[in-house]
Amino acid sequence: MIHGDMADIAAEYEQRDRDLALARRRAVPMEEPDEDSNGNRYCLDCGEIIPKARVAAVMAVRCVECAGRREKMLRVQGAVCKPTLEDAE
Structure with a gap:
């Protein structure tokens, strides 16, 4: 009390x-980002290049679509109840 x-x-x-x-x-x-020697960062789920502005803003390791799907899945599982930095975009 x-x-x-x-x-x-x-x-x-x-x-x-x-x-x-x-x-x-x-x-x-x-999670470790997937980057090439040219500085491109690739989404850990779909493999698409993540825009540099997104990487700079939230140190993203997933594209917007995959990050949204993952966040919803984690919320359903109860692992996350508040938005993460990746949701701020």
């Missing part, structure tokens, strides 16, 4: 949310 005034209680809940979000991020392993 959390005790204290409303601000303390709100701060405690916010910290718990942050801790849970970080734990979920750590549960999803980081």
